[in-house]
Amino acid sequence: xTRARTFGLLALFLLVWFTGLESRKLIRPDEGRYAEIPxxxxxxxxWLTPRLNDLSYFEKPPLQYWATATAYETFGKANWTxxxxxxxxGLFGVAITFFIARRxxxxxxxxxxxxxxxxxxxxxxxxxxxxxxxxxxxxxxxxLAAFLYAERSDATARERxxxxxxxxxxxxxxxxxxxxxxxxxxxxxLFFYSIWQRDWRIWDRVHIGYGLLxxxxxxxxxxxxxxxxxxxxxPFFFFHEHLDRWTSTAHRREGxxxxxxxxxxxxLSPWTLIFAxxxxxxxxxxxxxxxxxxxxxxxxxxxxxxxxxxxxxSKLPSYILPMFPGLALLMAPSxxxxxxxxxxxxxxxxFVLALISIFAVLDIDRFATxxxxxxxxxxxxxxxxxxVAALLTGTALALHWRSQAATLKPxxxxxxxxxxxxxxxxxGYDELSPATSSYHLVRRVEQQHGPxxxxxPFYSVQTYxxxxxxxxxxTLTLVDFYDEMNLGLEIEPRKGIETLYAFGQVWRALPAGYxxxxxxxxxxxxxxxxxxxxxxxxTRRVIVSRR
Numbered sequence: 001x002t003r004a005r006t007f008g009l010l011a012l013f014l015l016v017w018f019t020g021l022e023s024r025k026l027i028r029p030d031e032g033r034y035a036e037i038p039x040x041x042x043x044x045x046x047w048l049t050p051r052l053n054d055l056s057y058f059e060k061p062p063l064q065y066w067a068t069a070t071a072y073e074t075f076g077k078a079n080w081t082x083x084x085x086x087x088x089x090g091l092f093g094v095a096i097t098f099f100i101a102r103r104x105x106x107x108x109x110x111x112x113x114x115x116x117x118x119x120x121x122x123x124x125x126x127x128x129x130x131x132x133x134x135x136x137x138x139x140x141x142x143x144l145a146a147f148l149y150a151e152r153s154d155a156t157a158r159e160r161x162x163x164x165x166x167x168x169x170x171x172x173x174x175x176x177x178x179x180x181x182x183x184x185x186x187x188x189x190l191f192f193y194s195i196w197q198r199d200w201r202i203w204d205r206v207h208i209g210y211g212l213l214x215x216x217x218x219x220x221x222x223x224x225x226x227x228x229x230x231x232x233x234x235p236f237f238f239f240h241e242h243l244d245r246w247t248s249t250a251h252r253r254e255g256x257x258x259x260x261x262x263x264x265x266x267x268l269s270p271w272t273l274i275f276a277x278x279x280x281x282x283x284x285x286x287x288x289x290x291x292x293x294x295x296x297x298x299x300x301x302x303x304x305x306x307x308x309x310x311x312x313x314s315k316l317p318s319y320i321l322p323m324f325p326g327l328a329l330l331m332a333p334s335x336x337x338x339x340x341x342x343x344x345x346x347x348x349x350x351f352v353l354a355l356i357s358i359f360a361v362l363d364i365d366r367f368a369t370x371x372x373x374x375x376x377x378x379x380x381x382x383x384x385x386x387x388v389a390a391l392l393t394g395t396a397l398a399l400h401w402r403s404q405a406a407t408l409k410p411x412x413x414x415x416x417x418x419x420x421x422x423x424x425x426x427x428g429y430d431e432l433s434p435a436t437s438s439y440h441l442v443r444r445v446e447q448q449h450g451p452x453x454x455x456x457p458f459y460s461v462q463t464y465x466x467x468x469x470x471x472x473x474x475t476l477t478l479v480d481f482y483d484e485m486n487l488g489l490e491i492e493p494r495k496g497i498e499t500l501y502a503f504g505q506v507w508r509a510l511p512a513g514y515x516x517x518x519x520x521x522x523x524x525x526x527x528x529x530x531x532x533x534x535x536x537x538x539t540r541r542v543i544v545s546r547r
Contacts, residue, residue, distance in 0.1 A: 009412065009416070012416070013118070013416070013419065016416075016419045016420055016423050017087065017091060017118070017127075017419065018087060019423055019427075020128065020423060020426055020427050020430075021079065021080035021083045021084070021087060021128065022078060022079045022080035023079075023427070023430065024079065024128075024426060024427065024429070024430040024433070025079065025430060025433040025436075025437035025439040025440070025467075026079055026082060026130065026437055026439070026467045026470060026471075027129075027429075027433065027436040027437050027467070028436060028437065028438075028465060028466045028467050029466040030129070030130065030131045030466075031082070031083075031129060031130040031131070031466075031467065032437075032438075032465070032466030032467030032468070032469075032470055033052060033466045034064065034065075034068070034082075034130045034131060034132065035068070035082035035130055035467075035470045036052060036053070036466070036469050036470045037050050037051065037052050037057060037065050038064075038065045038066070038067075038068035038069035038072060038082075039069070039072060039077060039469075039470060039473075040052070040053075040054065040475070041062075041065055041066075041069040042069040042072045042073050042077075047062070047066060047069070048062075048222070048225055048226065048229060049226065049229065049230060050062055050065055051488075052484075052485065052488070053464070053469055053475045053476060053478065053485060053488075054475040054495060055485050055488025055489060055491075055492060055495060056230060056232075056487065056488045056491050056492070057484075057485075057488060058226075058230070058232070058233050058236045058237050058241070058487060059237075059241055059484065060132055060178060060179065060241075061175065061176045061177060061178065061179060061222065061223075062176065062222060063135060063173065063176040063177045064085050064132055064135050064177060067084075067085040067135075068081065068082060068084070068085050068130075071084050071085070077470075077473070082130050082470070083128065083129070083130045085130075085134075085135060086126070086127055086128065086129060086130055086131065086134040086135070087127055087128060089127075089134050089135045089137075089138035089139075090123065090124075090126070090127025090128075090134045090137075090138065091127070092138050093117070093123075093134070093137060093138040093141045093325060094114050094117050094118045095114070096138075096141050096142055096145045096325070097113050097114050097117050097141060097145070097325050097328055097329060098110045098111065098113060098114035099145065100144075100145035100148050100149060100329070101113035101114070101328075101329055101332045103149060103152070104148060104152060104294055105332055105333045108336060108407065108408060109332040109333050109336075110332070111408060111411070111412075112331070112332050112335050112336060112408065112411045113328045113329050113331070113332035114328075115411050115412055115414075115415035116271055116327075116328040116331055116332070116335065116411070116415065117324060117325055117328035118415060118419060119270070119271075119414070119415035119416070119417075119418030119419045119422070120267060120268055120269070120271060120324055120327075120328070120418070121266065121267050121268070121269045121270075121418070121422055122263065122266070122267025122268070122317075122318075122321060122324060123137075123267070123321065123324045123325075124418070124419060124422045124423075125267075125422060125426070126318055126321050128423075128426055131318060132177060132178045133178070133318040133319070133321045134321070135177040135178070136174050136177045136178040136181070136182065136321075136322065137321045137322045137324070137325070139170045139171070139173040139174035139177055139182065140170065140171075140174050140182065140185065140186065140322045141170075141322070141325040142166065142167075142169075142170035142173070143167045143170035143171050143174065143186050144186070144297075144298075144301060144325065144326065146163045146164070146166035146167035146170060147163065147164070147167045147186075147190075147206075147297070148294055148297065149163040149166075150162070150163025150164045150167065150205070151163075151202075151205070151292055151294075151297075152292055152294075153291060153292045160205065161207060161210075164205070164206050164207050164211060165207070165210065165211065165214055167186070167206075167211075168207075168210075168211035168212075168214045168215045169214060169215075169218060171183045171186055171215060172214070172215045172217075172218035172219040173218065173219075174186075175215075175219045176218070176219055176222065179237075179241065179242060180238075180242055183215070185304070185305060185308065185322065188304050188308065189297070189300050189301050189304045189305075190202070190203075190206070192300050192304055193296065193297050193300045196296060196300060197293065197296060232487065232491060236487055245312070245313070245314045246312045246313060246314065254313060254314070254315065255315040257310050257311070258310075259310065259315045260306060260309060260310055260315070260317070260319070260320050263317045263320065264306070264320060264323070267317075267320075267324070268324075268327065269418070270346060270349075270350070270391060270394070270395065270414055270417070270418045270421075271331065271414075271418075272349070273342060273345050273346050273349055274331070274335065274338055274342055274343075274346060274414075275327065275330075275331055277338060277339070277342045278330070278331050278334055278335060278338070281333075281334040282295060282299065282330050282331075282334075283299075285333070286298075286299045294329070295330060295333075298326045298329050298330050299330070301323070301326040302323045302326045302327055302330070305320060305322055305323045305326075306320055306323060335411060336407040336408060336411060337407075338402065338410070339402075340399060340402045340403040343395065343398045343399040343402045343403075343410060343414075344399055346395050346398070346399075346414070347392070347395040347396055347398075347399050349395075350388075350391040350392050350395045351392065353388065353391065354388040354391070354392060357384050357385075357387070357388050358388075360384075361381055361384060364377045364378060370539060371435050371539045371540050372432060372435045372539070373435075373539065376431055376432050376434060376435060377431070377432070379428075379431035380428040380429070380431045380432070382428075383424045383425065383427055383428025383431070384424075384425075384428060386420075386421070386424040386428075387421040387422075387424040387425050387428070388421075390417045390418075390420040390421040390424065391417055391418070391421045393417060394413050394414050394416060394417020394418065394420075394421075395414060395417065397410075397413045397417075398410035398411075398413050398414045401413065434538055434539070435538065435539050435540060437467050437471075438465050438467045438468040438471055438541065439467065439471050440538065441468075441536055441537070441538050441541055441543065442468070442471040442472060444536040445535045445536045445543055448535070448536065449535050449536075449545075452472065452514060453512075454474060456512050456513050456514060457477060457510070457513045457514070458472070458474065458476050458477065458513065458514040458515065458516075459476065459477045459478075459479050459497070459503065459507070459513065459514070459515040459516070460476040460477065460478050460479060460481065460515070460516050460517075461479040461480070461481075461500070461503060461515055461516065461517035461521055461525075462479060462480050462481055462500065462517060462518070462521050463481060463516070463517060463518055463521070463541075464476070464478060464481055464483065464485070465516065465540075465541055468516060468541075476516070477495065477496065477497065478495075478496040478497070479496070479497045479500065479503040479515075480497065480498065480499055480500050480503070481496075500525075504525070504528070504530055507530060507531075507546065508530070508531065510546050511546070512545070512546050513545070513546045514535075514543065514544065514545050514546075515532070515543070515544050515545075516541055516542065516543050516544075517541070517542055517544075518540065518541065518542070519537065519540075519541075519542055522534070522537075522542040522544065531546060531547040532544040532545070532546070532547055533545050533546075533547040
């Protein structure tokens with residue numbers, strides 16, 4: 001491939017990668033939550049204690065909050081700056097994967113690994129959603145790549161030490177991204193890898209002494225300062241958010257042991273069948289006795305992460321995201337040798353997906369609810385058509401070029417069709433934003449009644465819409481609502497109103513103010529003659545003013 005074509009493909013990829021970060025509205029709950037916390041951080045100037053709706057929020061560490069708050073202060077508060085950290089760390093993870101695959105397997109494998117990772121549905125999706133999982137995955141990928149770099153057979157003593165220090169730094173940054181799993185997962189992988197490899201001296205080569213010093217220098221200061229300033233932080237963060245989350249169903253996110261299987265298989269699209277065809281090669285390579293066996297480490301990496309979260313009492317689909325760089329690296333050495341018939345099966349799978357999409361569009365009423373009316377789903381039709389066209393075109397070209405004995409071309413065209421298809425799905429999903437985001441509701445209020453006065457109180461009655469404070473650019477007073485703000489309200493109870501009755505008394509005494517609530521709560525309060533004037537509503541929320 002010529003240099004001009006390489007840069008052309010890279011430019012096209014970057015264009016598709018960053019498209020839609022601004023045009024798509026933030027969706028509830030995660031995007032609203034992780035956009036609002038750094039907004040409050042930037043406004044208050046308190047970069048130590050994370051706050052959600054002006055209440056102490058101890059559930060996660062601050063690295064992404066710091067990065068996003070910095071983006072707000074540098075470029076302004078916007079949808080794209082709220083998502084920028086996820087998009088950049090996702091892109092950095094692709095670059096890390098390319099670098100280590102090229103170093104171990106060669107340039108072609110490096111290109112293939114990067115292309116596979118960037119175009120895998122689940123990796124691409126999480127890179128374009130404002131959650132904490134991509135930051136964690138990026139720094140865990142850095143840890144994995146640095147360990148592979150240090151352990152390779154031709155590494156010098158200096159390279160081994162430098163690689164291990166980068167791995168420890170990666171674990172520290174992963175811990176600052178989402179907590180102790182940033183070090184627990186890599187440590188568990190290393191333990192089981194050393195057993196399979198029958199190499200206990202590997203624990204000497206990780207330089208635990210120097211590594212722990214570096215890890216503590218990066219990760220410890222925030223934890224120490226938080227514990228000194230907020231005495232409630234330590235017990236809540238280390239026990240409730242870690243031990244309880246893994247050992248119990250207290251967070252109400254339980255699932256069967258096979259919970260992650262569909263997210264793994266579907267999340268690998270459009271590579272699922274191609275990966276299945278590579279498994280014999282992967283296992284053969286991993287089973288070999290070698291002083292340095294990268295495939296063995298990668299198998300342990302993927303298997304341990306999958307098993308760890310499958311056994312957890314708390315499950316969310318994005319938890320297994322750190323597997324995906326390892327899966328791409330496992331495919332990299334042999335994927336260019338994929339037989340044409342496998343690409344044929346991939347094309348057949350794309351046709352099946354096309355048929356499913358067609359039937360889904362024809363039977364769109366089945367997906368509609370009171371909160372998401374059918375009109376919203378109808379707007380997704382052209383985007384679904386684009387997804388189907390991209391996948392069918394890409395897999396057909398891949399089959400053609402592989403039948404002509406091409407190697408990288410089928411990989412690149414499959415990857416490009418994948419990123420275009422998944423971007424179409426993301427843009428299509430924004431058609432549902434009138435029900436999944438408060439953006440349109442806030443704009444409707446402003447257009448019909450002018451800007452809401454910032455000097456008046458704003459109450460959130462028996463609900464909390466995660467995207468509303470971000471688009472209102474202010475916090476709300478919670479009424480008879482606790483959920484994840486329970487600890488914050490225990491620390492500062494004066495910032496909430498305990499009961500609906502107490503709210504009614506406060507509201508009647510107000511000369512002016514605003515409130516938001518669900519339609520059924522509005523009906524209940526209206527029946528009780530609470531003086532309210534409806535400003536605007538959507539299928540999920542009503543915003544009122546004091547009449």
